[in-house]
Every structure is written in C-alpha cells, then in structure tokens.
Amino acid sequence: MMKKIFLLCSITVFVISCQRKSTLTDEQVEKYTKHGKEIAQSSFKALSSQLKQVMQAGGVKNAASYCNVAALPLTDSLSNKYNAVIKRTSLKLRNPKNAPDSLEAKMLAMYLIMSRMRNPVMVPKILEKNAQEVQFYAPIMIKSETCLKCHGIIDDTMQREDYGVIAELYPNDAAIGYKLGDFRGMWSITLKK
Numbered sequence: 156m157m158k159k160i161f162l163l164c165s166i167t168v169f170v171i172s173c174q175r176k177s178t179l180t181d182e183q184v185e186k187y188t189k190h191g192k193e194i195a196q197s198s199f200k201a202l203s204s205q206l207k208q209v210m211q212a213g214g215v216k217n218a219a220s221y222c223n224v225a226a227l228p229l230t231d232s233l234s235n236k237y238n239a240v241i242k243r244t245s246l247k248l249r250n251p252k253n254a255p256d257s258l259e260a261k262m263l264a265m266y267l268i269m270s271r272m273r274n275p276v277m278v279p280k281i282l283e284k285n286a287q288e289v290q291f292y293a294p295i296m297i298k299s300e301t302c303l304k305c306h307g308i309i310d311d312t313m314q315r316e317d318y319g320v321i322a323e324l325y326p327n328d329a330a331i332g333y334k335l336g337d338f339r340g341m342w343s344i345t346l347k348k
Contacts, residue, residue, distance in 0.1 A: 177282075177283045178283060179281065179283050179289070183289075184281050187281050187289045187291060187346055188279050188281055188291065190291075190346060191279060191281070191291025191293065191342075191344050191346060192279060192291075192293065194233070194237050194239055194241060194291075194344050194346075195241075195279075195291075195293050195342040195344060197233070197237075198230065198233050198241055198342070201229060201233060202226065202229060202230075205221065205225065205229065206218055206221065206222070207301075209221040210301070210304075214317070215304050215305055215314070215317035215320060215321070216317070216320045218304075218305060219305065219317075219320050219321045219324050219325075220320075220324065222249075222250075222305075223250075223324045223325070226250070227250070227252060227253075230242070230243070238347060239344050239345055239346050239347070240344065240345035241342070241344050242259075242342070242343045242344070243295065243340060243341070243342060243343075244259050244263065244340055244341060244343055245263065245295075245330065245339060245340030245341070246260070246263045246264070246267060246340070247329040247330050247331075247332075247340075248327075248328075248329055248330060249321075249325050249328050249329070249330035250325060251327065255343075258282070258290070259292075259341070259343050262280065262282075262292045262341060262343075263340065263341055266292075266294045266338055266341060267338055270294070270296075270337070270338035277294040277296065277338070278293075278294075279291060279292060279293040279294075280292045280293075284345065286348070287347065287348055288345050288346065288347060288348060289345075289346045289347075289348055290343065290344070290345055290346075291342070291343070291344040291345075291346055292341050292342065292343055292344075293341060293342040293344075294338055294340075294341050295338075295339045295340045295341055295342060296336065296337065296338055296339060297333045297334065297335055297336060297337045297338075297339050298335070298336075299335075300312070300335065302333070302339075303333065303334070303335070304317065305317070305321060305330075306330055306331055306332075306333045306339065307331065307332075307333055307334070308331070308332055308333075308334070309331065312334070313331065318331065
C-alpha cells in the first residue's frame, strides 16, 4: 500500500513539474497531439494489417514469429518516414527492446492508475522534452479479441500451445493476462519541434 501511495505521489509531482516547465502554447499542444495521433494510427494500421495477414496464413505461430523478426524494423522504417522516433512500450513487456525509459515508466504508471478508475479518461499527453523535441504519449488498449490470442489469459482466451510458441521466442514474456478493455501499454513518439 505504501509503495502505491509513493508511486502516485511521484507521478503527481512528475506531471506537475512537467506542466510548469512547458513553454508550449495551447495551439502547439493541439498541433503535436494531432500529429502524434496520426503517426500512432498509421503505425498501428501498418503493424496490424501485416499481423492480420500472417495470423490468417498460420495462426499465432506465424504471428509470434513475424512480431519477433519484423515489428521493430517496421517501427524503425515508420520512424524514418515520419522523421520521429516511434516506440511501443509497456509495464508488462514481451520484447525487452521495448523497455520504457524513466519518463515512459512514469507515464505508463499514470495511465495504469487512470485505467483502474471507474470512468477512466485515457487520452494522449504531450510533454515538452527539450528545446528541440516534444514527446507524444498515447495509451494502447486491448480492443479486439484477436489481441487476446497472444496477450490473453492462458486456457481461456489464449491457447496453451500458442503461448508455448510465444514463450520460446520471448523467454521472459510478461505480456499476457489481459482482457478486453484492459490497458496494454502506450505509444511513445518523439517529435521534432
């Protein structure tokens, strides 16, 4: 309990301190939010359309193998396309290369706390990172039953055999146990000013 109170206080201080230092106008925040959303939606479409194709061709085995090899290179190519740094991260990682940095960990914790509220408002946030960059954060929610085939509950929404394939590719996987509507992680997109 004490740990949760400390975490909540830390997040509150973090959010307040970030707001004090920002020099962004409301118009700039709106512009960066819109741009970040466009990049996140485009990236999600690119990743999910490829994933859907490989899933249809060979189920979770193909999908897990595809993600293991192609997800990060695809995100990197989209980063080049948009002149941004695009990342998906979570508190429950599958790929350790997606581990959150300290700011991302605080935002993830904040989103997780908000997701547990009665009527959560899960919206994108903008943080002025430095004089040249702005950080866009947006929550990723489990919105499809298809997601649960790889991130669900074993022997419920996820086949044990399928998880065996995932565990071979990701021995330290923690990205399971989700239900529809759960908070999964977030987009973290660094935008140039």
